[in-house]
Amino acid sequence: MNPEKTMKRRKLQTIFFTGILVITPALVSLLVIYYIFDKIDGILSPVIHRSLALYAPEIAIPTPVISIVSVLLIVLLIFIVGLLAGNYIGKKVFSLLDTLMSKTPVVKGVYLAVKQFMDAFKLSNSERFSKVVALEYPKNDMWVIGFVTSDVGPSKTAAISESQGPMINVFIPTTPNPTSGYLVMVSPDKVRELNITIEQGIKFVVSAGVIQHDGPQRRGVDKCKK
Numbered sequence: 001m002n003p004e005k006t007m008k009r010r011k012l013q014t015i016f017f018t019g020i021l022v023i024t025p026a027l028v029s030l031l032v033i034y035y036i037f038d039k040i041d042g043i044l045s046p047v048i049h050r051s052l053a054l055y056a057p058e059i060a061i062p063t064p065v066i067s068i069v070s071v072l073l074i075v076l077l078i079f080i081v082g083l084l085a086g087n088y089i090g091k092k093v094f095s096l097l098d099t100l101m102s103k104t105p106v107v108k109g110v111y112l113a114v115k116q117f118m119d120a121f122k123l124s125n126s127e128r129f130s131k132v133v134a135l136e137y138p139k140n141d142m143w144v145i146g147f148v149t150s151d152v153g154p155s156k157t158a159a160i161s162e163s164q165g166p167m168i169n170v171f172i173p174t175t176p177n178p179t180s181g182y183l184v185m186v187s188p189d190k191v192r193e194l195n196i197t198i199e200q201g202i203k204f205v206v207s208a209g210v211i212q213h214d215g216p217q218r219r220g221v222d223k224c225k226k
């Protein structure tokens with residue numbers, strides 16, 4: 001076989017699979033959004049049809065327009081839910097709903113799985129994490145990704161060791177679900193700060209190291225001190 005043709009074929013294959021990797025996330029996202037809105041529209045559109053037939057039979061609205069109205073109602077409903085979730089009463093209501101769903105047989109399995117999946121996306125914007133670090137855990141020469149959350153308080157530091165200097169809390173997430181993991185308290189000189197963002201660190205963990213964000217590393221003994 002001609003080596004030049006083989007190289008061209010491989011190059012075309014690489015380009016094709018690169019296109020698939022780029023298109024697939026966007027396509028899947030659009031399909032999921034379409035599926036959700038289509039199902040909700042299937043519930044709201046008949047309600048709108050019946051309401052018009054009952055209260056305004058003289059008004060004839062085309063089906064596509066009703067679908068658009070139902071989509072707008074969905075967007076409005078989502079906005080209202082977000083608004084309610086931000087106030088005291090809304091938080092209490094949604095907290096009770098969360099507890100109910102989490103304890104209901106059959107439903108809780110699906111509910112908790114979806115909740116954890118959505119929480120994985122919220123972590124990237126979480127203010128609880130200040131920087132991404134690497135540290136040896138659970139033994140020497142075995143490195144893991146961690147996220148610095150805060151300083152360890154003086155009372156906890158004193159309880160661990162009277163001669164121990166300042167310590168930091170580091171959350172070590174699990175793969176591929178970064179919403180669970182381990183909390184370790186270590187000295188700042190035991191970690192190495194990585195020159196990547198929190199979001200990039202989350203993506204690295206979720207993808208099991210497939211998504212890389214290489215950049216110059218800073219050995220942050222002092223950088224990890226607040």
